[in-house]
Amino acid sequence: MRANFKNIKEKLIEDLLFIAAISSIVVILFIFIFLMKEGAFAFLENGVFNFIFGTKWRMETGTYGMAPLIIGSLLVTIGAVGFAIVLGIPSAIFLSELAPPRIGNILKPTVELLNSIPSIVYGFIGVVLLLTSLRDTFDMIDGHSFLAGSILLGVMALPTIITISDDAITAVPKDLREGSMALGATRWQTIRRVVLPSAISGIMASILLAIGRVLGETMAIMLVVGCVARFPSPFFNFFQSGDTMTARIASEMGEAARGSLQYHSLFGIGVLLLIIVTVLNVIADLIRVRIQKKVGRG
Amino acid sequence: MIINIRVSDFNLWYGENHALKDINMEIEKNKVTAIIGPSGCGKSTFIRSLNRMNDLVPSCITKGDIFFDGMNIYEKDLDVYVIRKRVGMVFQKPNPFPMSVYDNISYGPRIHGEKNKKKLDKIVEYTLKSAALWDEVNDRLDDPALGLSGGQQQRLCIARTLTVKPDVILFDEPCSALDPISTSKIEDLIRELKERYTIVIVTHNMQQAARISDYTAFFLLGEIIEFGSTLQIFENPNDKRTEDYITGKFG
Ligand SMILES: Nc1ncnc2c1ncn2[C@@H]1O[C@H](COP(=O)(O)OP(=O)(O)O)[C@@H](O)[C@H]1O
Numbered sequence A: 001m002r003a004n005f006k007n008i009k010e011k012l013i014e015d016l017l018f019i020a021a022i023s024s025i026v027v028i029l030f031i032f033i034f035l036m037k038e039g040a041f042a043f044l045e046n047g048v049f050n051f052i053f054g055t056k057w058r059m060e061t062g063t064y065g066m067a068p069l070i071i072g073s074l075l076v077t078i079g080a081v082g083f084a085i086v087l088g089i090p091s092a093i094f095l096s097e098l099a100p101p102r103i104g105n106i107l108k109p110t111v112e113l114l115n116s117i118p119s120i121v122y123g124f125i126g127v128v129l130l131l132t133s134l135r136d137t138f139d140m141i142d143g144h145s146f147l148a149g150s151i152l153l154g155v156m157a158l159p160t161i162i163t164i165s166d167d168a169i170t171a172v173p174k175d176l177r178e179g180s181m182a183l184g185a186t187r188w189q190t191i192r193r194v195v196l197p198s199a200i201s202g203i204m205a206s207i208l209l210a211i212g213r214v215l216g217e218t219m220a221i222m223l224v225v226g227c228v229a230r231f232p233s234p235f236f237n238f239f240q241s242g243d244t245m246t247a248r249i250a251s252e253m254g255e256a257a258r259g260s261l262q263y264h265s266l267f268g269i270g271v272l273l274l275i276i277v278t279v280l281n282v283i284a285d286l287i288r289v290r291i292q293k294k295v296g297r298g
Numbered sequence B: 001m002i003i004n005i006r007v008s009d010f011n012l013w014y015g016e017n018h019a020l021k022d023i024n025m026e027i028e029k030n031k032v033t034a035i036i037g038p039s040g041c042g043k044s045t046f047i048r049s050l051n052r053m054n055d056l057v058p059s060c061i062t063k064g065d066i067f068f069d070g071m072n073i074y075e076k077d078l079d080v081y082v083i084r085k086r087v088g089m090v091f092q093k094p095n096p097f098p099m100s101v102y103d104n105i106s107y108g109p110r111i112h113g114e115k116n117k118k119k120l121d122k123i124v125e126y127t128l129k130s131a132a133l134w135d136e137v138n139d140r141l142d143d144p145a146l147g148l149s150g151g152q153q154q155r156l157c158i159a160r161t162l163t164v165k166p167d168v169i170l171f172d173e174p175c176s177a178l179d180p181i182s183t184s185k186i187e188d189l190i191r192e193l194k195e196r197y198t199i200v201i202v203t204h205n206m207q208q209a210a211r212i213s214d215y216t217a218f219f220l221l222g223e224i225i226e227f228g229s230t231l232q233i234f235e236n237p238n239d240k241r242t243e244d245y246i247t248g249k250f251g
């Protein structure tokens, strides 16, 4: 009798877990199908080539070409992630290898805290401090630019890079450092040639996560990039204002009539974003497999 | 009889913990000196003092001197990297770097400035042969070192130590993570290596100390209780505590 009751309880728990798992998959699948269905119209109605490579995005004339948005996202991502790498990886090395415990114990939680500040707050700070100082330093009209977006999103991506790289570096076994030091290597040689290569998959992971975060960021970038869908000239001109894929969706979604070409085109941007993020994930996996092959462990 | 290392009134503290107390010891060149004693008695701390690896522990303070080849390695402005080159170390757990066999072995020479590929090739072959590993790995030099067996990894670490031309090699329980066959290979290797190097080995294994060492020091609670020829220590110990430890009364 008791055993029977136990069995029923076990079965019930199993079923509940199964339902939970299935429903989250169903929800994701639903979003995916919806996005694909709505986005597909954009490619059909605008024409695949024109929609992706068209250099004009104008709702007044009904022309929707994503090229300015794609290049905008690309510039901001490269700029921001570059900024975050250049500042973040040395910071991670400092925190994990050189900082005295007392300083590390203050800095690490502070960096983690930066991660939980809402992006709109970063946006405000960007408008108040960043735009004005860029305007004054580079003699710009109002500071709205890819440069402003890169710096702001770079700062926002810093905690991701720092905390994950720091964890990866800290996780490198003490044995390896000692093995290197015992051969007469200096601290720096040990860091550069043994510790960092051993932590490389974690460092790469932090960079890819940062790319994902920057690519998906919307509120902060809307406030500083200028929100004009214009193809920069030359195409790497960080001083021009422009727009990114996510920011464009957010700024037009409210006014787009359901089922209109504009509406479908915004979903089309979403589809492209999804594809990019998927490709990034595949690349991340490939890198991980390659690194594992080379060093012989996970 | 040539003394390679002379330890003179050496003391070491980890913070408040007085881990080594007034150690005096002479280590003879081209001999194997074994360090035995129960765990926590300071064996690792002692051999890590011989190449200043304890510098890496922030709370560590020392008093007294250790002379290697006539120079005081605890002298203030001494180049500790030179000492670590000349006094190599093999650890308890094999610790190959996560790189290829070749890169592991050539690591030492490369950090000390050797770039010539031919010379590096020669060093790799010579040291792998010295570590009795060449026949097993010469066709997989580009494979990850972590793919080797535990015993092979430990011999790789020995080969890696040889690449920077040390005079002394310190072994900290090098076989404690290995099976009996790998252990006997390492013991054979140590017997060969003593022709060219001075060897200090920490071991938990009494038979191992008896088999391979010429001298044995018995440590207890951070002090040397007895130090003498291995034969004397095992056959005819002077101190009751040494006898008790060797006969397995405590440990
Ligand atoms: N890195 C360290 N920091 C603080 N205390 C240590 C450290 N390493 C060892 N000790 C302490 O020093 C004493 C001797 O340890 P150790 O030399 O490792 O002994 P053994 O190798 O004989 O087992 C122990 O009390 C141990 O707790």
Ligand SMILES: [Mg+2]
Pocket (backbone or CB within 6 Å): B043, B044, B045
């Ligand atoms: Mg020990």
